[in-house]
Amino acid sequence: MSEKLQTVTFFPDGTTKQKSKDARSLSTTGRLMAYRDQLKKNLDNGIRFTEILNQLITTDDAMVLLKSIQQLSTYQLDSAYLIYPQQYTRPDFYLIFLGRLLGLHQAEKLVLQANEQNDELYQEFPGIDKLGYFTFVENPDGSAYYVEQHTQEALFFIDFNKHLLLFNSEALTNLLIVKLKKEINEETLRKFELQLLAIGKFMKEDYGFDVDFNILDPSNYASYAIMDDQMPQTALDKLFINASNAGYMLITGMHNEAELELSRGIKMAVEPQENGQWVIKINDPDNRISWFDVLNKYDFIRDWYLENLESLEIKNDSRYY
Amino acid sequence: MTNENQFTLSDHDEATKTLTEAVTGKIQYLQTLAKAIDDQDDRQVYELINSKKYSNEILHARHGAQDTENEKLVEDIQPKISAFLSQKLIKYLNEMYPFFYFEETAPGNFQFYFGNWWGRRLFGTVDVLNVEFHFDKREYEKLSRAFELEYENKRLNSDAIERLSKENERLQSLIDSQDERDQQKEELRAQIKAVSQEKVMPWESSKQRESKQKLVDQLSHLTELDEEANDAYRTIRDNEETVLALSKEDTLIGYEKQSIVSKFGNFENFEAKNKTLYRDYIANLIAAEK
Numbered sequence: 296m297s298e299k300l301q302t303v304t305f306f307p308d309g310t311t312k313q314k315s316k317d318a319r320s321l322s323t324t325g326r327l328m329a330y331r332d333q334l335k336k337n338l339d340n341g342i343r344f345t346e347i348l349n350q351l352i353t354t355d356d357a358m359v360l361l362k363s364i365q366q367l368s369t370y371q372l373d374s375a376y377l378i379y380p381q382q383y384t385r386p387d388f389y390l391i392f393l394g395r396l397l398g399l400h401q402a403e404k405l406v407l408q409a410n411e412q413n414d415e416l417y418q419e420f421p422g423i424d425k426l427g428y429f430t431f432v433e434n435p436d437g438s439a440y441y442v443e444q445h446t447q448e449a450l451f452f453i454d455f456n457k458h459l460l461l462f463n464s465e466a467l468t469n470l471l472i473v474k475l476k477k478e479i480n481e482e483t484l485r486k487f488e489l490q491l492l493a494i495g496k497f498m499k500e501d502y503g504f505d506v507d508f509n510i511l512d513p514s515n516y517a518s519y520a521i522m523d524d525q526m527p528q529t530a531l532d533k534l535f536i537n538a539s540n541a542g543y544m545l546i547t548g549m550h551n552e553a554e555l556e557l558s559r560g561i562k563m564a565v566e567p568q569e570n571g572q573w574v575i576k577i578n579d580p581d582n583r584i585s586w587f588d589v590l591n592k593y594d595f596i597r598d599w600y601l602e603n604l605e606s607l608e609i610k611n612d613s614r615y616y
Numbered sequence: 617m618t619n620e621n622q623f624t625l626s627d628h629d630e631a632t633k634t635l636t637e638a639v640t641g642k643i644q645y646l647q648t649l650a651k652a653i654d655d656q657d658d659r660q661v662y663e664l665i666n667s668k669k670y671s672n673e674i675l676h677a678r679h680g681a682q683d684t685e686n687e688k689l690v691e692d693i694q695p696k697i698s699a700f701l702s703q704k705l706i707k708y709l710n711e712m713y714p715f716f717y718f719e720e721t722a723p724g725n726f727q728f729y730f731g732n733w734w735g736r737r738l739f740g741t742v743d744v745l746n747v748e749f750h751f752d753k754r755e756y757e758k759l760s761r762a763f764e765l766e767y768e769n770k771r772l773n774s775d776a777i778e779r780l781s782k783e784n785e786r787l788q789s790l791i792d793s794q795d796e797r798d799q800q801k802e803e804l805r806a807q808i809k810a811v812s813q814e815k816v817m818p819w820e821s822s823k824q825r826e827s828k829q830k831l832v833d834q835l836s837h838l839t840e841l842d843e844e845a846n847d848a849y850r851t852i853r854d855n856e857e858t859v860l861a862l863s864k865e866d867t868l869i870g871y872e873k874q875s876i877v878s879k880f881g882n883f884e885n886f887e888a889k890n891k892t893l894y895r896d897y898i899a900n901l902i903a904a905e906k
Contacts, residue, residue, distance in 0.1 A: 529857075532864045535734040539867045545734040553734055 330376075337377040344372050351391060357399055357501045364392040365455045368437035386431035387416040389439055389453070394418075396497050397490075404490045405429070417444070420490065422483035426475060443470055450491065452615045453498075460498050462491070462509040463616050464519075464609040472590050472597060484591050510609050513585040518574035521565075523606035526573060530603040531565060534596075541595040563589060563596070575609070645686040658704050659901040665690060665697060665745065673895050698724030698744040705744055708897055712889070715875035718742065730755075730872050735864055737872075747894040762869045763883040772869055773862035780855045780862075787848040787855075794845055797838050804835045 347370065350363040367388045372379055383391075390407060397403035405418040418429040428444040431453075438454035448466035453459065471484055492511055498504040510519055521527065531553050535545040538555055548554045552566030562578045577584050586609065590597045600607055645664070652660035663670040665687055671677045690697065702724050709716065716739070717729040726742040728749075740751040762772045811828045873883075880886040889896070 529860065531734060532860055536860075536863050536867050539870070544871070546732045547734055547736060 333376050337374045340374070341372065341377065341379070344370060348388075351388060351395065354395075355399065357396070360392065360395055360399070361455070361502050364388060368455045383416070385433050385437070386439060389431040389433075390416050390418055390429075393494060396501070397493060400493070400497055402490075402493045402497075404486065420483075420487050423475065423479055423487060426478060427470075446470055446474060449616070451495075458502065458504045460495055460504050461507040461612050461615050462495065462511055464510045464611055465616065467510060467587065468590070468601075468609075471587075473601065476591070476597070481591055485588065488585075488587055488591070507612060508585075509611070510586040510590075513577075513588070514582050515576070515578045517585065518568060518576055519586045520572050520574050520610045521606065522604075522608045522610065523573055524571075526567070527565065527603070527606040530599070530606050533603065534565075534599050537595050537599050543595075557589065557593060557596075575607075642686060642689060645683070646689065649690065653700065657905075658701055659898055659905065661697065661701060662747075662898060662901075665694075669746070669894070670898070674898050694745060695722075695724050700724075702726065702742075702744045704901070705742075705747065705897065708900060709742070712896075714879065715872070731868075731875065733868065733871050735868060737868060747897045749890055749893070758865070759869060759872055760883065762873060766873075771866040773866050777859050777862050777866075780859050784852050784855050787844075787852050790841060790845045791848050794842070797841060797845075801835060801838050804831050804838070807831050808835070 347363050347366050350359050351367065354360050354363065368385060372382065394403055394405065394407050397405065405420055408417050408419055409415070410417060415430065419425075420427055420429070426445070429450075430442060430444055431439040432442045432449070433439040436454075437456060438452065438459075440449035441451045441453065442449045443466075446469065448470040449463055450466050450470065451463060452461045471487070475484065488511055492508065492513070495506045495508050495511070499506040508517070512519075523530075531545070534553070534555070538545045543555055543557070545553055545555050548564065548566070550566070552564050555563045557563055560580045561584060564576045564578070565573065566576065567573050575586055577586055577589055590600060649661065649664050651657075652664060663674075664683075667683045667687065671682075702720070706718050706726065709718065715731055717732055717736070718726045719728065720726055724744055726744070728739055728742065729736045730739040731737075737755050738752065739755055740749050742748075743750055758772055765772060765774075808828060808831045811824060811831065814824065816824050876883060876886045880889060
C-alpha cells in the first residue's frame with residue numbers, strides 16, 4: 296500500500312523521480328502544502344510551455360525558432376497533477392515549424408491544414424492537393440519522419456536534437472515517381488521537389504544540420520550509390536537498347552564508365568568510385584539537375600530505373616530506413 | 617716451291633671490290649632510310665621497306681625494282697618502323713574512319729573498336745607496315761550480313777528474337793494453364809478407372825484395352841507438359857537473357873551501319889575503300905609533300 300502514497304514528480308523532460316519518504320509521516324498541512332507546491336510547479340510548466348509555443352508561432356529569429364522546436368520536441372506538458380485536454384501533438388508543432396521556417400525565407404508553398412474530423416494538422420501541396428496528406432510521425436526520442444499518410448511513405452527523417460535531416464530515396468521514388476507521376480504533371484512534381492530541397496537547404500544553412508539530400512541533390516558532386524556491388528551489366532545493356540530506341544546513345548567513357556548525354560550539357564554517368572561502389576552521377580552546367588529530376592523528366596530512364604530496381608535502386612542510410 | 621696441284625683461287629682484288637660494292641649498297645640503302653626517317657618522309661620509308669608492294673600499287677609496274685635483299689636488313693626492326701610510321705597513319709585513319717577507335721597495345725601495334733558506344737565491339741587490328749586492316753572475321757561477317765538483310769527489312773537477329781519470344785509466350789501459357797491441366801488429368805484418371813472396371817464381353821476386351829490405352833497416352837502427354845512447365849521459368853529467364861544479348865547486338869550493328877552509311881554512303885564503298893587503303897594513303901602522303 297505504501298507505494299501508492301509515494302510522491303512522484305514529473306519533470307519537463309519526461310523523466311520521473313520517486314521519493315521514498317512515507318507520506319503518512321507528514322501532517323495534513325504539510326501534505327496540502329506539498330500538493331500546492333506541485334500544482335504551482337505544474338502550472339508554471341504550462342506557462343512556460345505557452346511561452347515556447349509563442350516563440351514557435353511568432354518569432355522572426357531563426358535561431359529562436361529552432362530552439363523552440365527543440366524544446367517542444369521533448370516537452371512534457373501533462374503531469375499527474377495537471378492534464379490539458381486540448382492539445383496539439385508534437386507532430387503538429389513540427390509542421391508548424393516547417394511552415395514558419397519556409398515563411399521566414401518567403402518560400403512557403405506547403406499549406407497547413409486542419410483535419411476536421413480529428414483536428415490533426417497536416418500539410419498539402421498545391422497541385423498535388425488531396426493526393427498528398429503530409430504529417431509527421433514521431434519516434435519516442437523526439438525525432439520524426441515526414442510521412443505521406445495515404446501511402447505511408449516517409450519522405451525524410453529529422454532529428455532536431457541530433458541536427459540531422461535525411462531524405463529517403465525509396466519513399467520519394469515510390470510516392471512521386473511511381474504513384475503520383477501518373478496523375479501529376481512534371482512541373483508540379485518539380486515544384487514539390489524544390490520545396491523539399493528548400494527545407495533541407497534552410498536546415499543546413501541556418502542551423503548547420505547534417506542534410507542528406509539523396510536523389511534530390513542537384514550538385515554535380517552528388518554520387519547516387521546503387522544497390523549492385525559490381526557493374527550493373529544487364530541493366531546497362533538494357534539502357535543501351537532503350538536509349539537507342541528513344542534516340543539517345545549510351546557511350547563508353549574513357550574509363551569504361553557508361554555515359555549518356557540527355558540534352559546539351561546534361562550528362563548522366565554510371566561509374567565505379569574508388570572504393571568500388573557503383574554510382575549514378577548527373578552532370579549539368581548549372582548544378583541544377585538531380586537524379587530525381589531525370590526520373591521525373593525522361594520516360595525511358597524512369598521505365599528503365601523502375602524495371603531494374605533490383606540492381607539500380609539508390610541506397611538509403613540504413614540506420615534510419 | 618709451288619704446289620702445282622692446288623686449285624686456283626679467285627682473284628682476291630676482285631673479291632674485295634665486289635664485297636665493298638655490296639656493303640656500300642647496303643650502307644646506301646640504310647643511309648637513304650636514315651635520311652627518310654630524319655626527314656619524316658613516311659612515303660619514302662614505305663617505298664624502302666617494301667619496294668615490291670610500292671611499285672605494284674603506286675607505280676603500277678609489274679616488274680618494278682625490287683630490293684628484297686636490302687629490305688631483309690631491317691626485318692628485325694620492323695616493330696620500330698611500325699611505331700615510327702603509325703603516328704601519321706593513325707591520324708589519317710582517324711579522319712577517314714571516324715568511327716574506329718584505335719588503341720595502341722604495344723608500340724606500333726594497334727587494335728581498334730567500332731564506335732564509342734556502350735558494348736562496342738573490338739573490330740580488328742591495323743597492319744601499319746602494309747597499311748591494312750585485319751578485321752575480326754566473325755564481327756565483320758555479322759556486319760556484312762546485317763547489310764544484306766537490310767533488303768529484307770530485317771535486322772541480324774530479328775528471326776532469332778522472334779523465335780525466342782514466341783517460345784516464351786508458349787512456355788508462359790504452359791505455366792498459366794497448369795490448373796486446367798490438373799483438372800484434365802483428374803478427369804482422365806477417373807475415366808481410366810471407369811474403363812478398367814467396366815465388365816465387357818470377351819470379344820469387346822481388345823476394344824476396351826484400346827480405349828484405355830488412348831486415355832493413358834493422353835494422361836502421359838499432360839504429364840510431359842507438366843514437366844516442361846516446371847522447367848519453364850528457368851527457360852524463360854534464359855531466353856530473356858539471350859534476347860537481351862541479341863537485341864544489344866542488333867543495336868550495336870545498327871550504329872555501325874549508320875556510321876558506315878554516313879561516311880561512305882553504303883557498305884560496298886566502304887569495302888572498296890578498304891581495298892585501296894595503301895594506295896590512297898601513299899597518294900595522301902605524296903599530296904602532303906607538295
